[in-house]
Each structure stands twice: as structure tokens, then as C-alpha cells.
Amino acid sequence: xxxxxxxxxxxxELVRAESAIVLDTGKEYLVESRLVPLARAAGHPDVDAYxxxxxxxxxPAAMKQVVExxxxxxxxxxxxADPFTALRQNVFPALAKTRSNRTLRIWAxxxxxxxxxxxxxxxxxxxxxxxxxxxxxxxxxxSEEMLTRSRKGEYSQLEVNRGLPATTLVRHFERAGLNWxxxxxxxxxxxxxxxxxxxxxxxxxxxxxxxxxxxLIYFDLPTKRDVLKxxxxxxxxxxxxxxxxxxxxxxxxxxxxxxxxxxxxxxxIREEQRTCVL
Amino acid sequence: xxxxxxxxxxxxxxxVGRILGDAGFEVLEAGDGQQALDLxxxxxxxxxxxxxxxxxxxxxxxxxxTEVRNRPQWRAITLMMVTTESESDxxxxxxxxxxxxxxxxxxxxxxxxxxxxxxxLLPTSTGV
Amino acid sequence: xxxxxxxDQALVLAxxxxxxxxxxxxxAEAWPAERAADFGSGVQAHIELRGDWNGRLVLTCDSDVxxxxxxxxxxxxxxxxxxxLDVHDAVGEVLNxxxxxxxxxxxxxxxxxxxxxxxxxxxxxxxxxxxxxxxxAPVYVQILPDAA
Numbered sequence: 001x002x003x004x005x006x007x008x009x010x011x012x013e014l015v016r017a018e019s020a021i022v023l024d025t026g027k028e029y030l031v032e033s034r035l036v037p038l039a040r041a042a043g044h045p046d047v048d049a050y051x052x053x054x055x056x057x058x059x060p061a062a063m064k065q066v067v068e069x070x071x072x073x074x075x076x077x078x079x080x081a082d083p084f085t086a087l088r089q090n091v092f093p094a095l096a097k098t099r100s101n102r103t104l105r106i107w108a109x110x111x112x113x114x115x116x117x118x119x120x121x122x123x124x125x126x127x128x129x130x131x132x133x134x135x136x137x138x139x140x141x142x143s144e145e146m147l148t149r150s151r152k153g154e155y156s157q158l159e160v161n162r163g164l165p166a167t168t169l170v171r172h173f174e175r176a177g178l179n180w181x182x183x184x185x186x187x188x189x190x191x192x193x194x195x196x197x198x199x200x201x202x203x204x205x206x207x208x209x210x211x212x213x214x215x216l217i218y219f220d221l222p223t224k225r226d227v228l229k230x231x232x233x234x235x236x237x238x239x240x241x242x243x244x245x246x247x248x249x250x251x252x253x254x255x256x257x258x259x260x261x262x263x264x265x266x267x268x269i270r271e272e273q274r275t276c277v278l
Numbered sequence: 279x280x281x282x283x284x285x286x287x288x289x290x291x292x293x294v295g296r297i298l299g300d301a302g303f304e305v306l307e308a309g310d311g312q313q314a315l316d317l318x319x320x321x322x323x324x325x326x327x328x329x330x331x332x333x334x335x336x337x338x339x340x341x342x343x344t345e346v347r348n349r350p351q352w353r354a355i356t357l358m359m360v361t362t363e364s365e366s367d368x369x370x371x372x373x374x375x376x377x378x379x380x381x382x383x384x385x386x387x388x389x390x391x392x393x394x395x396x397x398x399l400l401p402t403s404t405g406v
Numbered sequence: 407x408x409x410x411x412x413x414d415q416a417l418v419l420a421x422x423x424x425x426x427x428x429x430x431x432x433x434a435e436a437w438p439a440e441r442a443a444d445f446g447s448g449v450q451a452h453i454e455l456r457g458d459w460n461g462r463l464v465l466t467c468d469s470d471v472x473x474x475x476x477x478x479x480x481x482x483x484x485x486x487x488x489x490x491l492d493v494h495d496a497v498g499e500v501l502n503x504x505x506x507x508x509x510x511x512x513x514x515x516x517x518x519x520x521x522x523x524x525x526x527x528x529x530x531x532x533x534x535x536x537x538x539x540x541x542x543a544p545v546y547v548q549i550l551p552d553a554a
Binding site for chain 2: 424428429479480491496498499502503507509510519520
Binding site for chain 1: 296297300301364365366369370373377379380381382384385386387388389390391392393395396
């Protein structure tokens with residue numbers, strides 16, 4: 001059986017409202033296939049019954065599950081606050097002590113619609129130790145569409161409601177019609193480039209910090225291993241790697257070690273491996 | 279934990295009430311700022327959270343927030359504006375008057391939970 | 407979208423699309439000019455906008471549509487009844503959010519009134535309104551300046 005038009009419309013609008021991702025007509029199969037496991041888990045005979053129940057109850061946790069099942073992109077600002085807290089309180093201050101040229105180079109490896117790289121810049125601006133520093137941020141994504149959106153830096157009312165503190169909104173954004181645009185002073189600090197993580201990286205120089213969150217989960221083990229190995233080659237020996245909360249290097253590429261950073265953790269190249277990359 | 283919803287729309291109170299109820303709050307409701315002040319006076323202790331609309335009859339949300347901030351016994355209430363007023367200068371005014379957060383209508387349930395998380399008001403919150 | 411100094415049809419339609427999508431989990435589309443937009447008796451919501459331009463936004467729809475909008479907003483099942491007062495309140499709040507979005511997108515300092523909802527027996531003229539879809543039903547939208 002296929003999903004009913006009513007159920008599809010509800011799911012499409014829910015996903016659009018929560019993630020700005022548009023499920024065009026023709027994606028009924030995708031919706032059906034991704035939601036079948038959730039419908040079964042909730043004890044419903046099919047996806048239509050599950051969606052009908054969801055539209056009636058509107059349980060936020062269940063709505064979130066549906067959105068997450070249908071989107072693979074980052075949509076929130078400061079998504080999972082902990083890594084950004086770790087960045088401001090641990091990683092930035094530590095690096096600030098060791099970089100005499102007062103410059104940090106950062107790579108956001110799957111930047112999606114731009115919330116993550118812009119959140120990194122906003123966090124750097126809130127870090128006293130980095131006052132007056134030069135921050136070079138290279139943000140990459142496979143999708144040209146996402147890169148175009150990111151460069152524009154324009155977000156809907158719904159998007160700026162997601163995880164962005166009100167003080168940050170009024171400080172770093174301005175109205176652009178119904179939307180909000182991130183200030184040019186932040187936009188111009190990020191260089192957006194197209195990049196496929198599964199291919200050899202283009203020349204990018206060395207990075208002090210790499211964000212590669214919630215993207216390895218979509219790769220098979222050999223690809224994960226290969227990506228992590230190549231990330232080591234573009235990292236400063238004392239650099240810091242951020243992965244998603246559900247991702248780890250253990251058993252994939254053991255040249256990395258997990259180091260606690262506040263409530264979060266970061267990955268660093270093991271001391272004995274650092275000579276190999278220099 | 280208890281939450282007070284101050285909004286002149288019954289539909290909006292019901293929507294916000296359901297989100298907060300699911301997040302574990304006991305929900306109290308008032309239809310304008312004056313009703314909300316009267317309700318607070320009668321409570322044995324202040325609620326942890328108040329979600330406050332801006333445009334309401336009798337007493338608007340900005341006046342309500344100012345009143346709450348003037349009473350030391352209500353200092354512990356976390357105040358979040360939940361309103362369709364969406365200009366930067368309005369947000370700044372509300373924050374200056376004592377609002378801790380600001381959620382613009384239209385919003386989704388997920389967005390409201392993320393704001394509560396920023397405020398450290400969810401059981402799983404770690405704060406920022 | 408360009409930023410304008412008075413509400414126009416494109417801006418109001420975009421605000422409605424956003425509100426339909428995020429609060430009602432439905433899509434709103436412009437209703438073709440050549441398509442009939444029949445209407446029995448219904449509900450009319452007004453909200454005032456004051457600033458460089460003074461006037462009001464008006465939303466008019468069939469009673470059944472109003473009930474469906476309220477049901478979608480509150481997440482009610484098809485069998486759940488809602489008192490008329492609550493239907494009016496929900497439609498008023500939908501227009502309030504549309505009005506706030508429109509106001510926020512305009513240049514300058516503006517004030518929004520409180521929504522006012524009443525019964526109406528006739529649809530507005532299509533000459534001074536535009537029509538958006540609620541499923542297969544029409545919803546009339548008017549941007550009415552104060553009479554000079």
C-alpha cells in the first residue's frame with residue numbers, strides 16, 4: 001500500500017516546518033519506507049494510521065522522530081549545545097595558548113545549509129581568548145544547492161527559532177522580508193566550497209579544528225576509515241576533531257583518541273601517531 | 279515543575295499547554311497580564327516558567343514582564359515571550375524588560391523544546 | 407523577497423504559506439482567478455495594522471473551513487467537536503500570526519491590533535481580495551486601507 005495524499009501532505013509540511021527540507025511529490029515512497037519502522041514500533045498497522053495518530057496527538061518527541069527519519073541534514077543552530085560549549089570553554093582557550101600567529105583554521109566538513117559554520121564563528125566571537133584573532137573557516141558540502149543557500153545566509157522565521165538564543169539572533173541577524181539574514185561580518189568569514197568526502201581532498205592547508213558531525217554514519221566501515229585517515233593528513237598534529245554524539249573513531253581508525261572536553265568529547269591524534277602526519 | 283501560559287488565544291494556550299505538558303510541566307493558564315498577576319498572587323510559590331504573549335487585552339505581555347521583574351518574590355520565574363511580534367527592536371525591548379528568551383510565532387513544538395533546553399528547563403538539559 | 411513599506415499581496419501570501427505550513431501542516435496556494443470560489447455563510451477575521459500605511463488584513467472563509475482550520479491547529483480528529491467560540495478564537499490567532507509576520511517584514515515602525523472575528527453571510531468581492539486554497543476550498547484575503 002502507498003501513503004495517502006493527506007498523510008503525505010502532513011508529513012511534508014511537518015518536515016518543511018522543522019527542517020526547511022522540501023519533500024516533493026514523488027517522494028511518497030521515501031516517506032513510506034522511512035516511516036514504516038516507526039509505525040510498527042508504535043503499534044500501527046500502516047503508515048497512514050501512524051500519521052493520522054501523530055497529527056492528532058502532536059507529541060513533540062514523535063514529531064521529532066519523523067523529521068529525523070526523513071532528513072539527514074543539520075538544521076539547528078548550535079545543534080547539541082555541548083560541542084559548542086566545549087569549543088568556547090576548552091578547545092578555543094587551549095589553542096589560543098599555542099598559536100603565536102593569532103590565527104585559527106577550521107574546517108566544517110558537511111555544512112549543509114550553513115548553521116554549523118555560522119554557529120562556529122558566533123562561538124569564536126563569544127570567546128574572550130580569541131579577541132582580535134583571525135579565524136579562517138572553510139565550510140564544505142557535497143550539495144551545490146546547500147552551498148548556495150549557505151552563502152546567502154538567509155533563514156526563515158522557523159529556522160531562526162531553532163536553538164538560537166534570542167540575544168544571538170538580535171546581535172548577529174537582520175530582517176530580510178519574512179526571513180532573517182546573518183550579518184555580513186559573519187558571512188564573509190566563511191569560505192564555502194564544494195567537496196566530496198569520499199574522494200581525495202583538494203589542497204586546503206592544515207586545520208586546527210575539524211567539524212565532521214553526523215556524516216560518517218552514512219558511510220560503510222572502509223569509507224569511514226579512509227575519511228578519518230585523510231582527515232588526519234589535513235589536521236595540525238595538536239588539532240581537535242568533533243564528531244557527532246553517536247559516532248566514534250574506536251575500531252575505525254585507532255590513530256585517534258577520545259579526549260573529554262566539558263560535557264562533550266573531542267578526538268585528537270595520538271601522541272605516537274603525530275610524527276607520521278608531520 | 280509548573281508553567282504559566284499567558285495568552286489571550288485559547289487555541290494558543292492549548293497548543294503551548296500540550297507541548298509543556300508533554301515536557302513534564304504542570305500547566306496554569308491566564309488570558310491576559312492582569313489575570314496572570316492575580317493568579318500568581320494566589321499561588322503558594324512561583325512557577326518555574328511563564329510563557330507570555332505580547333499583544334493581549336487589559337495588560338500586555340511587556341507590562342506583565344516588567345511587573346514580575348519588580349517583585350523580588352517572583353525573581354525565580356523564567357520568562358519567555360511567545361509572540362508574533364518579530365522585529366529586532368521588540369525582541370531587544372522584551373529582553374531589556376527581563377524576558378530570558380523569546381520564541382516567535384509561528385513556531386513548532388521542537389523549537390519550543392529547544393528554547394526550554396537553552397533555559398535549562400528540560401529534564402535532560404545541561405544548559406549552555 | 408523585497409522589503410516593502412506597505413503590505414502587498416505577495417508578502418501576505420508568503421506569510422500565509424508559512425503559517426499554513428508550520429501551524430496547520432497544510433499547504434496554501436494562490437487560487438486561480440478563473441476558478442469559481444463559492445461560499446455559503448462563514449467566518450470573517452480582521453486585524454488592524456498601523457504605521458506608514460493604516461488599514462486591516464481580513465480573512466474570510468466558509469464555516470466548515472474555519473472548523474477545519476481550528477481542528478488542524480489543535481490537532482483534533484475529524485469526529486471531535488469544537489465550540490464556535492473556539493473556532494473563532496483559532497481563526498483569529500491564525501490571522502494574528504499572519505499579521506505579525508507581515509508586520510515584521512515591513513520597513514519602519516508598525517503596530518498590530520488584536521484580532522476580531524465575526525460571522526458573515528457573504529463572500530468579499532473578488533475585485534478587492536485575493537483567494538488562497540485550504541485544500542479544495544477558498545479562503546478570501548483582503549488588504550484594506552482605511553477609508554480616506
